[in-house]
Amino acid sequence: MSAPTSISEFPGGIEAAYRAALESLVRQEAIARLFRRDASLWKREPEHQKTIANRLGWLDSPRWLQERIGELTAFATEIRSEGFTRVLLLGMGGSSLAPEVLAEVMAPSPGAPTLEVLDSTDPGSIRTAETTHRLDRTFFLVSSKSGRTIETLSQYRYFRARLEEAGVPDPGRRFTAITDQSSALDRLARDEGMRRVFLNPPDIGGRYSALSYFGMVPAALLGLDLKAFAESATRAAEACAAPDPARNDALRLGAFLGAAARAGRDKLTLLTSPSLRPLGYWIEQLVAESTGKEGIGIIPVEGEPPGFARYYSEDRCFVSLTLASEPSADLARLDAELKQAGAPWVEIVLPRRVELAAEFYRWEVATAVAGAVLGIDPFDEPNVQESKDNTAAILAQIEKTGVVPEGEPRAREDGVLVYASQRLWEKLTSYTPGHPSLEMLIGRLLALKRTGDYLAILAYVERTAGTESAFAHLRREIRDAIRIPVLQGYGPRFLHSIGQLYKGGPSTGIFLQITSSDAEDLPIQGSRITFGKLKLAQALGDLQALDSRGKPAVRLHIAGSVADGLATITQAVERALTAFAQT
Template identity: 45%
Template sequence: MSVHTHSVEAGGVIVTVAGEQLLETAREAAAELAGVPARLAAKDATLWGPEAEAEARIRLGWIDLPRSSREFLPELRAFAASVRSAGLTHVVLAGMGGSSLAPEVIAATAGVGLTVLDTTDPGQIRNALADRLEHTVLVVSSKSGTTIETDSHRRVYEAAFRNAGIDPAERIVVVTDPGSPLEKIARESDYRVFLADPNVGGRYSALSAFGLVPTALAGVDVAGLLDDAAAFAETVAADDGPGALLGALLGGAGRRGRDKIFFADFGSRQPGFADWAEQLLAESTGKRGTGLLPVVVESVDAADYLDLPDRVLVTLGNPLNLEGVTVSGTLGGSFLAWEFGTALAGRLLGINPFDQPNVAESKENTARILDEAGSGPLTERPPVFVEDAVAVYADDPELLAGAATIRDVLAVLLGAIPEHGYLAVMAYLDRHEDAAAALLRKSLALHTGRPVTFGWGPRFLHSTGQYHKGGPQVGVFLQLTGAHEADLEIPGRPFTFGRLQLAQALGDLRALRQRGRPAIRLHLRDRTAGIEQVLDAANELA
């Protein structure tokens, strides 16, 4: 059966809303936003209220990026040519959140190779170090310049280059904000430095130096990306533009309780875009007990979104004959459309879309756990029980009273999801070697009537981690950690990557526990066997 639709196309981007209820929601919210898109295009920092004004004044530089980023393109183009002429054909990006998600999409869409390190898993890092080191250039990207994961990547690559008889100054490029600690280190080490616009937040930085430097070095035509973004930028001030429609729909739906945003790719040819949008939405809106929860599903036939009354289906690419929203168009234009839409949705939801008040919490817990443990074990709490390759841990053992198998544990967690809640699966594993763990999302979704998300740790801490803590406190959490075949030292640090990874996992659990949220950790004593065991248990659920 066909559904009523309304499409807006401008600047290379098309947004289509389908379904009477969503159309009514979008119309009402758009009327409330009359004149707001033009004010946003003019960088009006008062749009989100007096409490957000100071932050907004230093976070709206992303609006100018299609133009302002062109200023350093000649320098970047010349440097990229020199890198290629030196035979450095393997580009590794060390970055987290906004520093890695957009470059990954840009490179994948262009079909060029880019190795992204947004992990503390020692196996994944060791594999990257062993891959074409003699032809590697490392891009170290951090807005603050203090990101512990990125700092650790820099340290281990510096040592690897030196051990191979390579001067790190010939291989390391730094992207950071002016005056950051990382800039100081880079200048002292004679690394090539590209400074980003400090008035752009990390998740809005796709078209800044954070998105352009690593991808240009990898061979992407970043000038074309900016051309496409500039074409869309000409349309953003209109009340009836694609960005305005997207913002009205997202914000209006969220206020009506339809706050679970399911992303399904259907021919977008922009691999990973949903993961980038996930961070943008979750970190921008998940605060003050409200927010939009992005749920990235494997395909449009992942039927777990169909019967949920609090969901909106977003299709990236081609429209479906279903109630929902479809967004398609050029990559540069799509980045800007979602940024404008998210900022407008923030106004409707009554939140500041540019801060992330809870992101630092897990970081602080990680540091505290490492300090408290010293050289001793990070946790002395024994497992609730062990079944074959999986050990089960819970800070509140009463949560698992009567559970004797992994299947029982999963059943307890699914049963604990409240009426408007969700289950988050958080895997502190190697997202390449342990990729099968991601199958757990779909398997669990088939056995619950509620949304199930999946995130690789610690990268989700810079994304949905904000929503987990600052959004509605209706989440239930399943964490996966795993044993290491071999750990990896971090030069100049008193802890290893494996120890850091576990401390990050435990630090996040501590933040969730402080909010009284149900959370279980499954530790895979053997990763391959453990993943298979957990998947089998999920499939056994009635």
């Protein structure tokens, strides 16, 4: 057996708060109560206790997995024997993020199909998924706990129609569903002849489902060593059940996260070695959706390019995640600089990639513990539905009129249209002579920054190497210039991840939404709605939810090419930051 995962804490400026939180958890017997499934660890209200009681099945995931290795391996062998060379997973949030980690961090075994994840309604993303691999050699996983996820069901309808149009025989057997029993997807799968339906334990919530069918069916199809995964997770579960903090890394991590947030360091900055970057996506959803409610929460800052210590504001704590075989000189330098400045830091070094299984379990326990420190229910998501309801109302209008109700832009410049609520627009343009420039509007939006704020860039565009590079540049430039954490996510993907926190968490966000016209739109079979209109409706619905809470949110719509539009926005941001430096 290789060396265990190395975890070390440097509480720095939150030393007293961290020790107090840890001592309180020990006095409360938090770990024993967690594993007894005592809902009063978090809440005493009956409605919360009912929710919590039905969301703790993940505690048994390692044992559950051990018992299903044979079943999962046999299914993977069956799919491989029929010549499929790619698995395309259609899913969002908790149904897709753990599979994405496995697909990008773990190498498939020889002869196993590749695994790709489609978690977008962007027409370009869907077309790319369609055209980069032969559809007749593609096996589809349709994953949704509720069975009602609009993105997933729309994707299924699209690819099912594509297979039928191509004359592929028995197209239903090229799909398998993962869902809860009696869900809409369960019924659909049986009615439409899908090969199989994997019914997940109903007491496992989406973001805690990595070690259930939602994560392990994809793992099996990749040909990963499920026995090693189960053993890794089992060791983690045994360690996480220890009441002694010295032997329980998850207890200490949860105390650290909760104490940091309560001490004003609620920006959890995740720093990873390059190959572990996808793990940050999964942690972002787990932590944000679990803790971002009741006006408080831990705000994950995932994927922000590393910088020098002087560029990081004092509202941050840090967790670094690296592989022992992949040391990072940049992270080592930043580690030393920030520790010297007293910044709270946890360092996690994985000896092998298979230890991802243990990391999944450790972070699930730590997040549940952090919820107890913060006094919130880490298993509900009370503010997710509002954006969905707004989107549904907009889609109803589109069904009736055929037109997306965007409203009129407040300004336009070089193919970029600016939208904002009347309240925010008056604030951004007060005492402004003539026509406001994009540079001025962005500058005034950033000038709303207060101590403890963050900026979130919400991009409803296709995720490509070009957009990743452009957003990394924007995040670095803005952070370095005005010392603000800069988050970035792709819509509608982030709605199923950190979107809960944006609405229900701390009132410290400034939001820059970026939408775009689509060079090509794609139909959703059986609907008047297209993917492009669905994507825009989701953006508008979420913007309404932010506006209704008085959150400062501006939408920039790119009317031409995304590359040109992002270049225009970047140039305006750079000019605005230059003006900041001169004031």
